[in-house]
Amino acid sequence: MTISISRLFVLFSLVIFSAHSVSAEVNVYSARKEALIKPILDDFSNQTGIKVNLITGDADALISRIKSEGQFSPADVLISADVGRLVRAKQLGITQANADEVIITNVPAYLRDEELHWTALTLRARPIMYAKDRVDPASLSTMQALTNKEWKNRICIRSSNNIYNQSMISGMIQTQGEAKTLDWAKGLVANFARTPKGGDRDQIKAVVAGECDVAIANTYYLAGMLNADDEATRKTAQQVAVFWPDQDTIGTHVNISGVSIAKYASNLDAAKTLIRFMLTDEAQVWYAETNHEYPVKAGIKWSQTLQDMGTFKAQEVSLAKVGETNAKALMLMDKAGWR
């Protein structure tokens, strides 16, 4: 009798302490920052009545958390700011297929997993940015051309620790092969104006400062600076323009933000509803307007800033493959001496 009472007590405390739920909700593990995702999740809750529980953090740390939580993981949805981590999540077996018509019809095939374990939500492009006052855009053509001698000490780009660079190199390995990519990386490192430091915005600032003449950076950072609250930042950004490289051949490198459903998702329907919502015109417009990312869905109007940067041909290499060669890309950059 005493034993069963103590058992009941244990049971009771477990019920109290465990995060169990009954009402309609969905648990989101997001590698996208809260500020970049919360408003749209709030909209979703308002429209559907489904409560969204959110944790944000490093993608790999969140993936490790889902993995170690195993079959009891509360995670329903994993949102990532790049493709490499979605591919890794799939490889670790913590995701499941989501063969939703909405995804198949709206997302181009190269922007989603073959087995539909993940899909892109938005696109981000990584073009060349140059100083308007010093660089003639006619002197720019391809990424390959940035390794020419004329660009010596003129190029700024952030560290190879950064996933955007890793994905870019990985994309290059896919399109041009490892040997050629290594030569390119070595050539680019030789033309660096400084040891890579800071984020993408810092590269843009360095171009304006005259430390270098061109930078490689994601468009939404420049767009964010162009729409900044303070005038100094806006003025800095206005001195830089975007050049779309490789337009006659493979196109400019693009990465994605994307989403997966966790393997042990307990709120499966809510998770699917959320992803469908992220692909509605409304959500896609919000991303384009607020974060200046390119909508994954065709026919959505871009923000004025993005329109001003011009249209471009995107590199249509399978992002699943790009994710798979991520480690190779990193080791290649180690070899090239790219900090």
Added chain:
Amino acid sequence: MIKTALKGSAFTIYSVLAGLLLGLPLFVIFFSFFSWDTAIWQHLAATVLPKYISNSLMLAFGVGFGATILGTCLAWLIVNYNFYGRRLIQWMVLLPLAMPAYIIAYTYTGLLDFAGPLQTFIRGTFDLGAQDYWFPEVRSLSGAIILMSLVLYPYVYILARTAFSEQSQKYREVSELAGVSPLKHFFKVALPLARPAIMTGAALAMMEALADFGTVEYFGVSTFTTGIYRTWFGMGDIKAASQLSGFLCLFVFILIMVEKMSRRDSQNYSSRQGKSAQAKQVNGINGILIFVLCSLPVAFGFIIPFVQLATWALSFSDLSNLADYPEYAMNSAMLASIGAIVVVAMALLFSYAKRLHPSKTVSGFIQLVSLGYALPGTVIAIGVLVPLGWLDIKLNVMTNVWFDFQPGLVFSGTVFALIFAYAIRFMSVALNNTEAGIQRIKPSMDEASKVLGDSPTQRLLRIHIPLLKASLLSATLLVFVDILKELPATLVLRPFNFNTLAVKAFELASDERLIDAALPSITIVLVGILPVIILTKTLDGIERKYA
């Protein structure tokens, strides 16, 4: 008699159990050494490893050196001289503690980079172009060393100050009688006596520097920490990343051993016969000079970045979210309080168990759990997740058998996991205080209590805790402030919809929205100031007690 022995060993058993628990994440890391991937190590050794090693060493020793110089000089001046503004300086020198290293790094970059106010002013005044003048680069290894020294010197200062103020006034009188100059007295008498305390502070600063990720990543300095992230996140090789962490632990272990060895031959109970050092009155120009000297580290380590952050926060931040800040501040303060109390209680357990029965086992565990301080938060977080995830699964299997019920996750993804991670990350800070404090208590106290028939528990409650009050309080406050600033582990382990100030600040700063990050950053600093002020009072108390 037997009863006493048993009780004693009970404390030993508790501390061993606590050590095993806290050691779990470290065992997870060390376990990785059993499977060795030669290819990846060959690649690392041929490309990036030499740089990781040299940069980490330079960073650690640079910060150790910088923090020691700043902390020791400040402590010496403040303990020994009574100058104009001393009372003010006394609590202000601790303020940089409230400033997270990555925040000061971002702030100075904003101030000193090309587009910042200083360089713009220089260009405007002298009509210079972008390439016409030389300006030191903040974002470099030396920049990282200087900025980290500026926020980490309080660790040295706190310990050095206590050590200096405990030194008997007699020493100085003897020096004066022998015609030894104050400078010579400092180097020949005061400094050697305070060396163990200073070394401990320096070791803490060095470990903190080794564990830093935010600053070095932003400054483009490749260290072991950035290497661990890169290997794990970029290559997806968690094993090689754990092995790198293991090497970091090994280095810290050596550091701790060296520090212990340096302390071995200077074991004293600083029997405080006679008065402690009395502050000398300094007036006029010398007094002002000392005041200015003492305010420099505060100015650079706190006031300048604080003013810059406040300016950003007031002019550009979106103040519409202000209503959320009380909640973030409450969450931060709640975690920091619970964490600090748990960590300090465990530290006391370790120190007391070691005092009751100085055994190799307990000492070994103390050293083991001290290692966590040099590990980046994310590594600790993963080390925590693995055993807790396992525990949760076992628990569910058990409840399933007993009640046909599965509670889901009980340990992972709860505040428990966070406190667990903090305990490993910051045990070293607490232990340094409890160890130093308990060593100051004369063994004769224990003997007397034993004779009076007190049990070890009674002795702890009646003798040690009251005598250790100041050490325990300063340990609690230091851990509190550290948890307030802690980021990577909190980020990964926190429950759903749970935000803290550090999480907010980091999310914005790492998204390169530095100006938006100013508001949460300044709130962290403000919440951190209160414990820092209490800490000052505590230190004052220690000083007065020995005066």
